[in-house]
Amino acid sequence: MKILVIGGGGREHTLAWKLAQSPQAEKIYAIPGNPGMAKIAECENGISIEDNEAVVAFAKEKGVELVVVGPEVPLTNGLVDAMNGAGIRAFGPTRAAAELEGSKSFAKDIMQRYGIPTAKYRVFTDAASARDYVQAEGAPIVIKADGLAAGKGVVVAQTVDEALTAVNNIMEGQSFGAAGARVVIEECMFGEEASLLAFTDGETIVPMVSSQDHKRAYDGDKGPNTGGMGTYAPAPVMTKELVQEATEKILRPIIAAMKKEGRPYKGCLYAGLMITEAGPKVVEFNARFGDPETQVVLPLLKSDLLEIMLACCDGRLAEQDIQWSDGAAVCVVMASDGYPGGYPKGLPIKGVEQAEAGGALVFHAGTAERDGRLVTAGGRVLGVVARAADIRSAVDDAYAAVGCIHFHGAQYRHDIAHRALERL
Numbered sequence: 001m002k003i004l005v006i007g008g009g010g011r012e013h014t015l016a017w018k019l020a021q022s023p024q025a026e027k028i029y030a031i032p033g034n035p036g037m038a039k040i041a042e043c044e045n046g047i048s049i050e051d052n053e054a055v056v057a058f059a060k061e062k063g064v065e066l067v068v069v070g071p072e073v074p075l076t077n078g079l080v081d082a083m084n085g086a087g088i089r090a091f092g093p094t095r096a097a098a099e100l101e102g103s104k105s106f107a108k109d110i111m112q113r114y115g116i117p118t119a120k121y122r123v124f125t126d127a128a129s130a131r132d133y134v135q136a137e138g139a140p141i142v143i144k145a146d147g148l149a150a151g152k153g154v155v156v157a158q159t160v161d162e163a164l165t166a167v168n169n170i171m172e173g174q175s176f177g178a179a180g181a182r183v184v185i186e187e188c189m190f191g192e193e194a195s196l197l198a199f200t201d202g203e204t205i206v207p208m209v210s211s212q213d214h215k216r217a218y219d220g221d222k223g224p225n226t227g228g229m230g231t232y233a234p235a236p237v238m239t240k241e242l243v244q245e246a247t248e249k250i251l252r253p254i255i256a257a258m259k260k261e262g263r264p265y266k267g268c269l270y271a272g273l274m275i276t277e278a279g280p281k282v283v284e285f286n287a288r289f290g291d292p293e294t295q296v297v298l299p300l301l302k303s304d305l306l307e308i309m310l311a312c313c314d315g316r317l318a319e320q321d322i323q324w325s326d327g328a329a330v331c332v333v334m335a336s337d338g339y340p341g342g343y344p345k346g347l348p349i350k351g352v353e354q355a356e357a358g359g360a361l362v363f364h365a366g367t368a369e370r371d372g373r374l375v376t377a378g379g380r381v382l383g384v385v386a387r388a389a390d391i392r393s394a395v396d397d398a399y400a401a402v403g404c405i406h407f408h409g410a411q412y413r414h415d416i417a418h419r420a421l422e423r424l
């Protein structure tokens with residue numbers, strides 16, 4: 001079977017790597033892909049992933065039978081609808097179902113109506129009323145731009161002043177455009193966060209192994225928010241009982257609700273959870289695999305990912321027996337100097353082969369090839385992943401592999417999985 005992966009980051013490299021292991025995978029294409037993916041896939045970077053018509057034409061021309069959509073933008077842009085319209089299977093939610101990520105107010109409203117645990121909230125389209133609400137509620141309080149903001153539209157304000165500034169910036173500044181015309185203001189939840197990704201065919205939902213991301217740039221969870229500086233799986237905070245509780249109180253009800261609302265949700269559902277004293281509550285839903293969660297979750301999947309994805313598309317997930325390995329995986333993201341602010345590009349990267357020879361998986365994100373040499377080309381450059389029998393060994397192996405890789409100014413966190421290690 002010919003498969004097309006949409007996207008070119010670490011998540012998509014991991015998806016392509018896992019799909020390539022299926023005996024049914026005949027050929028993999030990627031738009032745009034990256035130099036790491038180019039070893040297992042034919043990469044096409046002359047087509048925009050936001051141009052549904054061009055992507056459908058490419059899939060038809062190549063005889064693609066399954067399209068796997070990585071990032072949120074093509075999902076909220078209706079790429080899955082366009083593929084289905086052309087008679088091509090696509091793994092991921094339709095535009096209507098991807099609203100669960102595309103609009104925070106939609107997600108909050110549906111959770112409220114169906115009794116799914118999440119923070120108390122209000123939605124505002126008018127800045128003066130939003131400011132009044134902040135004054136009345138006090139701090140800490142959380143201010144969120146409604147639309148997609150590439151993970152930058154959330155402010156956890158510790159003081160009323162900070163919250164008012166956030167309301168003004170999001171609603172009256174220009175930084176978020178249409179995404180900031182509406183804000184969600186919600187109660188601040190306390191606890192440890194975990195990511196629970198799940199496969200779903202719109203009826204059945206099966207959680208994957210849990211994981212935990214590290215969103216702040218620097219050690220000790222300090223510094224600015226990033227796309228994610230590292231992950232580990234499974235997350236010990238998500239005990240078997242908590243996974244069960246989250247499945248019963250969150251995953252199953254949201255899938256039933258989406259179906260009832262006429263927006264059946266298929267694909268990967270990402271539940272960002274806060275484990276509060278009152279149990280797991282939803283911080284956010286994403287309509288896609290997490291990045292860099294995927295880099296640690298899929299290496300622990302023993303079953304055939306292609307078969308699972310086809311079963312999700314065809315409504316046969318209940319028949320699948322999905323197996324996970326007992327071990328642990330750790331991903332350390334190596335980023336460019338200055339990320340998440342401005343950073344240089346085009347710096348040579350050395351040592352990837354040595355890291356791989358030692359058993360690590362090196363997933364590319366912001367890399368490019370120039371004159372046959374691998375160079376940096378983005379903020380998050382590589383995801384260096386180790387699998388081992390337990391978290392402690394996976395951490396040691398991942399950092400040993402990071403030690404093999406060099407580019408000028410490489411920046412990474414030294415404390416990935418600290419929460420898991422503290423629990424041991």
Ligand code: AMP
Nearest residue numbers: 119142154156186187188189272283284
């Ligand atoms: P989001 O983009 O919704 O995942 O928010 C980004 C980050 O902000 C989350 O990973 C949390 O760390 C934090 N956050 C969001 N909502 C809340 C909340 N209601 N209470 C506490 N922290 C939150």
Ligand code: GLY
Nearest residue numbers: 213228290291292
């Ligand atoms: N790792 C966070 C995300 O994928 O949204």
